[in-house]
Amino acid sequence: MKIDVLVAEIGSTTTVVNAFHNLDSSNPIFLGQGQGVTSVEEGDVTIGLREAMEDLKKMLGIHELEYGRFLATSSAAGGLRMTVHGLVHDMTVKASREAALGAGAIIRQVTSGRLKPSDLRKIGEIRPNIIMIAGGLDHGERDTALYNAQKIAELGLDVPVIYAGNTDNAEDIREIFSGYKGKLYLTENVYPKVDVLNVEPARKIIQEVFEEHIIHAKGMDKVHDLVRGRILPTPGAVMESAKVLKEVLGDLMIIDVGGATTDVHSVTRGCEEINRILISPEPEAKRTVEGDLGVYVNRRNLVERIGAEKLKNELDLSEIDIENLPPIPKNQLEREIIRRLTAEAVSASVLRHAGSVRNLYGESSGRKSVAEGKDLTEVKYIIGTGGALTRIEEMDRILMDIHLESRGQRLYPKKEAKVLLDHDYLLASLGVLSLEYKEAAVMLMLKSLHFDEREGAIDVPMH
Template identity: 35%
Template sequence: MSQVDLLVYDVGSTYTKVSAFNRQGSSLMFVGRSQAPTTVENIEVGLIHACHNLARDLQWDAVVSSHTLATSSAAGGLRMVGMGYMPRVTAKAAKEVAMSAGARVLEIISHETPVDFRIEVLQEIKPDIILLAGGTDGGDQDSLLENAEVIVRSKVPSVVIIAGNTEAQPKAEEILKTGEILTIRVPNVMPTIHELKVKPAREAIHQEFIRQITRAKGLGRLLEIVSTGRVIPTPGAVLMGAELLALGTHEKEGHGNILVIDIGGATTDVHSVLADLVNLSKEETGLVVSNEKQLSYRTVEGNLGLRVSATGIIETVGARGVLAKIGLEGEDLVKEIQAYTQYLEKNPGHISRHEKELNFDKALSISAIEVALKRHAGYFAQSFDPILGIVPGTPVGRDLRKIQRVIAVGGIFAHSTYKESMEILRKSFADRGISLLPENPMFEVDHNYQLYTIGAMAEEYPNEALALAENNILNNEV
């Protein structure tokens, strides 16, 4: 039996991963990682198997740890609805907060939506969490109170995070209590039209994630194993890892603007952290509605994945368009890739082995990443908008042109050669079009799935986590 100083688990919907680390002086050194299929019926079995596989790979009898951390997406992520005042302002702010926390945002409801339809949406979705925003501090109160009444009338068993106008929050809480609804109050997510306060609401979402995952069989045991009593949603941990890399710590300087592409079997996530924006004044940041100058931003393409959502890539890009990414064409190949993606949807655990399937995976990856990038990034306006004062050529939305580093995460990269990974990334960025994509980034690959562990460590071991990321991810650039 061998003891390590730190184990970090990630309980995913398909695989449970574990990474081991040892201390050397003031640094943490990567020891090894392994995985095993996630056992949905009892999560603990997958944890045990992953740790057993790690011991086997390291040629040890067993692995024990003095400290354990964990992330998870096994419960499918928290189902969330955001409610706000104006659809382009506080409702959109609610979505940004939820996305940065790693929740699944299923609907955004604004004050303009008819009340009966709001109730119908809540009853149909039955969200785990409702993020109730609305009104800047000192501004509108009516929308927050009306939406609180809507939630009570819907009778959904949701936890409500009240994150709107601070002056209206006590009244909203009283309304929700009449419906015996559990509430959590946090500072206003948008205290002014120039400012987003993400962290308090994000922390509340993470805490609710911990409470709710204990309902899944075996995940309660995961909480007993972790030293902190805290399990972070995996997408939230990835974003926290990116933030640490970009911003650094009090003692260590960060690495500037970073873009993370995380492609999995079900989704393609894109995270961007623009460190250049940290010291902007509120006025320089501009209106929250524009999204363009927020420090951290995450988008999720739920229909673009390499297994469960593979047919979504074909539906979005077209079979011929996907094949063209790697220079292939022909009706026979069109039929073959269509059949292949349909097979993957029904058999998400399939591992591609022969050359044709590997090429199909490569083409699907390039297509999914390109679409996800362009949906995440802003663009150059092509027409006049006199209301917003936009003329052709004006940059609109998230400006990624000054991104210095692009980090690729996901199985397709972990199991490809470095040359193959670089080919996927370069082709994904080849057709910039009118999008505000990075102009000359360094491409780096997270071969050992370390970014989620970096995020999990970020609060407890910030300096060690940053050094670990530098040694295991940033040293792979070309």
């Protein structure tokens, strides 16, 4: 049998390969998944990729993998390093950050106003994969973005530059970068009007840049030889799934607990009452990445948050048990450690993602309530994905208890929000698949989530 599509997800600790068939039919099939250990440190990620493909062949009971397409997502070796340079921190800089994070980038530097010599030195030290320049409402302030563009061009880097600022600057930006070694991308303004975010066009450009220019890890060039289609950053692929599922299920959030990071994606406009008192606008689709909250690479940070002695007493552990924790747990004790670390990662990441209401007091106006950050109160579904949440039993309880963490006036999901798990661990792969097989991807998402269609009519979005 010739499989329609293979999709590899090359993560920081594990690599999986998923096989899909009958994608052009009304009954798409997920055939199975192979798994391997990501082999960044061996200098070639294809070692782990081929291990996952061998595992898939054993699972399917076949000797050769014949397939039509091979797509991939990757978050190996820390993701997409990016610097963002705007005009006003709470306006264009914030909008640029939202576009970058939603596409799967890791923000290494953010500046507002004119770039200082120290800012320019730091850009050189970071060696970013992408530089984004923004600033100025459309038909508004022009000079800051032009000044920053000139200074960045003078650095002589061979780095893709995205301009997403005042559209009146387009011709001048092209002229400034006319002799630049890297490629220039011009897209729509991320902050075209006051209180208006326009991040989707920039997100799409960032993903295109990733595919054209970025090799995440040692050996990723060899992955391009295998892949017959798109390679997306894994967080960007999960965001694609989140946006597609929003069309079907309504407001939702996806929590992706990985070995190196914990990412939270939410797709919701929030409630009107909160929107009226927001200090600054929030995008409908928002992602936060917590680079210190991975359950394997960054487990020490989670252990410190819990308290090493407390964790040892809770689970009757030794220091050796924590130190020797493998990327894929093999026994019950290791699964218990991962479960506890995952609970801490979920708690901390949702706290950082969610907004809150606070009260301001003035002598003449009295008390005034204002909201900051993302309003999650309208979220209907909390979805868990990633190896930690989907490969160990009873992890849905962690997500069910999220509302209990909402203290004070934090804008958390309500207790009525329902929990779904990505049982087949497919959301990243189905995100990249949805770009070409949207109907099939949605049906496979709902199957993986064990979604009960009796809860309501399901309209699968068409191309």
